[in-house]
Amino acid sequence: MRPPPAPAPLVAPPPASNPDPVCGPDSYINSRGNCVRRPVEAPSAPAGATAKCNDGTYSFSQSRRGTCSGHGGVASWL
Template sequence: MRALILSLFLVGAGASHAQLVPPERAPITAPAAPKKAESDEANLQMHGHYRNKAGQDVHSPAKSVDGQVPAGASAKCRDGSYSFSKSRRGTCSRHGGVASWL
């Protein structure tokens, strides 16, 4: 009875049902994965993009202007370009394969 009165009071005060779920019964959500840095367009020789299977816009493999590893690169391809792939499958497939993962 006490809980019913409290919930009616909270609902009347503008609280939503989601706020009434006890913490021990609240759904558990996984923390968001850390976001990788986006590619630095100014330091890349090519500026193409493609859409991966997950529907994400991804920078096409490109060589860096200064020879350094560009921000957001996930792998170095055997032809010297850097891949910004979000998954390992197919990474550097048109660039001689993966030379090293970053």
């Protein structure tokens, strides 16, 4: 008898190839239904950034849950 197959690893879905028609190409709709700017690379924290991710990008997340999940986690909260 064979053991059951191992579950597939959780992987974030690839970015949408088409920009969100409501939010625009540099934003997404969060779990609360709000348009939120996508993480960006910048030499310092841009206006409105809420966290710096471990990969050096800045997040504009409106909640802590899931912030920087595709960017190695949160390095620091702003």
